Amino acid sequence: MNTVFALAGVVVKELYRRKDFYVLFVLTAVITLVMGSVSFFNDAKIVRYVKEIALLLIWVSALVIAIGTTARQIPAERESRTIFPLLAKPVTRAQVILGKFAGCWLACGLALIVFYLFFGLVSASREHDWPLLNYVQALWLQWMMLGIVIAFVLLGSVVFAAPSSNATIAFVVVIGILLLGSHLNQVALQQPEPLRTIVYALYFLIPHLEWYDVRDFVIYEQHLPGWTDCGLATLYAAVYAALLLWATWLVFRRKPLSV
Amino acid sequence: MKRAAPYLTLLLLLAASFTLATVLQPRALKWSTRGQSGSLLKVVLGDSRRLFANQFFVQADVTFHSGYYPSIFDQAQAPRNSRHMTAKEGEPEAEQHEKQMNFLGPPRDWIERFGRHFLITEHTHLHGGKEREMLPWLQLSAELDPQKIETYTVAAYWLRNLGKVKEAEDFLRQGMRNNPDSYEILFELGRLCYESNHDPVRARNVWELGLRKWTEAEAAKKNPDLFQLEQIAMNLSRLEEEQGNLVRSIQLLELSKKASPSPQSLQKQINELKQKLAARPPAAAPQPR
Numbered sequence: 138m139n140t141v142f143a144l145a146g147v148v149v150k151e152l153y154r155r156k157d158f159y160v161l162f163v164l165t166a167v168i169t170l171v172m173g174s175v176s177f178f179n180d181a182k183i184v185r186y187v188k189e190i191a192l193l194l195i196w197v198s199a200l201v202i203a204i205g206t207t208a209r210q211i212p213a214e215r216e217s218r219t220i221f222p223l224l225a226k227p228v229t230r231a232q233v234i235l236g237k238f239a240g241c242w243l244a245c246g247l248a249l250i251v252f253y254l255f256f257g258l259v260s261a262s263r264e265h266d267w268p269l270l271n272y273v274q275a276l277w278l279q280w281m282m283l284g285i286v287i288a289f290v291l292l293g294s295v296v297f298a299a300p301s302s303n304a305t306i307a308f309v310v311v312i313g314i315l316l317l318g319s320h321l322n323q324v325a326l327q328q329p330e331p332l333r334t335i336v337y338a339l340y341f342l343i344p345h346l347e348w349y350d351v352r353d354f355v356i357y358e359q360h361l362p363g364w365t366d367c368g369l370a371t372l373y374a375a376v377y378a379a380l381l382l383w384a385t386w387l388v389f390r391r392k393p394l395s396v
Numbered sequence: 397m398k399r400a401a402p403y404l405t406l407l408l409l410l411a412a413s414f415t416l417a418t419v420l421q422p423r424a425l426k427w428s429t430r431g432q433s434g435s436l437l438k439v440v441l442g443d444s445r446r447l448f449a450n451q452f453f454v455q456a457d458v459t460f461h462s463g464y465y466p467s468i469f470d471q472a473q474a475p476r477n478s479r480h481m482t483a484k485e486g487e488p489e490a491e492q493h494e495k496q497m498n499f500l501g502p503p504r505d506w507i508e509r510f511g512r513h514f515l516i517t518e519h520t521h522l523h524g525g526k527e528r529e530m531l532p533w534l535q536l537s538a539e540l541d542p543q544k545i546e547t548y549t550v551a552a553y554w555l556r557n558l559g560k561v562k563e564a565e566d567f568l569r570q571g572m573r574n575n576p577d578s579y580e581i582l583f584e585l586g587r588l589c590y591e592s593n594h595d596p597v598r599a600r601n602v603w604e605l606g607l608r609k610w611t612e613a614e615a616a617k618k619n620p621d622l623f624q625l626e627q628i629a630m631n632l633s634r635l636e637e638e639q640g641n642l643v644r645s646i647q648l649l650e651l652s653k654k655a656s657p658s659p660q661s662l663q664k665q666i667n668e669l670k671q672k673l674a675a676r677p678p679a680a681a682p683q684p685r
Contacts, residue, residue, distance in 0.1 A: 177532045178555060178563040182525075185459060186532040278514075319511055320469040322504050345507060348514045353463035359516055366513040 141236045148240020161198040184263040192352045195252045203283045207241045207290040208300040241287045281374035282349035288381035295389045344377040449541030456533035463516040470499045478546040482553040542574035549584045561592045582606030603632040622655035642673045
């Protein structure tokens, strides 16, 4: 376990040494503050559009960080040949995968904390309200969703040749699931057989990432989902992440490492 | 000298670019109509800005419903117009909208059932001053598509309700400048004059103009906008009745009756006004307009 955490620590350090996070955070902050400074009909109490824009930017930034960071982990180790001394430590391939996953996931968690802190400050400055529990729940669910995404990208990084193709495919799949995932059953019912069965099977097969998007609850100040539902969603995310990590290990354990 | 040559060439090219720009820029404005449009958004986005404008208008409606809104897969149930955004509780439009928005049927499977815990599933409208949250989207929509009339009428309605009468009037006048023949904006402007500014003379003039614009635009159509005709005629009739012009009020109610889905109740009002008019001494009755 110590080996896994040591590997994870390296990935977390990489996040704060690279400029990706800082650039995305500054962009999010600047766009949010500029939009927040616009006056609509001389009404200073309007706030939801700022929350809407800020949360959208947080979601986009978190996905970019998660996919970008994860996609280059294993290919970079192979390209620079640092994977050979790493595996000679001895570190097993399973530990490499777990370490990379834990590092990327923790790094995303840290980035999310910074983003949500900023979001909370912006909201509080306009609304004079601090619904901490809502933010914690929204952050937690988003982090769980990122766990599935990171595991999926890690699998892609041992299947696809280049990090760029892996990242592009991951973006298309994740955005596709977020936008269409919950409607695939409706689409399936309108198709003739055997397409109907195929689409319905796909609907049950894909991880339903859209569950973890509770932005509307935060923006429109609605009661968030119950903690039991959050627990079940967390379990669902854990099972999918484990499944994807297992598949990654199955591919990675016999993969030749020389480029 | 050899070292300075590349920099001198760069300076020469820069001077040439600057000179050409000053010569060509005024001509370039004449090459297309873009120079007259004035709007940066129009130049950048072209006609696609109307799509964005519509999206922002829908976003205002989503905000009005606090996130409870049909997706693109439930478009059959999506609101087809913006009347529900300005309808009061109990009005036919509000009741029809309530039925329309019942788009979430029973869940088809366990994924959908569980997924509903992470969706807003209650149909509510903003209230208690929170309606102001729609306004940024409406303003953005108007910026992108100045010809989208309902943006002005919906925004002005809520601005008035929020006590921002001046802002509502300014926004409607902006709408009038962009859509000089819009009877919808004139109707809303008349309401503002009558209900918020308590200026019946201006309200009458604006509504009469609205009625004329309606006749010019809609009377010859196969399916004219009868809803708006009824609205203008009814409100103008009420104003005339309050001002004591019963003959004109009756005329307007007759007009309204032709456009109304329930003419019986209007006939009752007409009969009452006729009785009132008959009870008046002849000298007091004003001349028909």
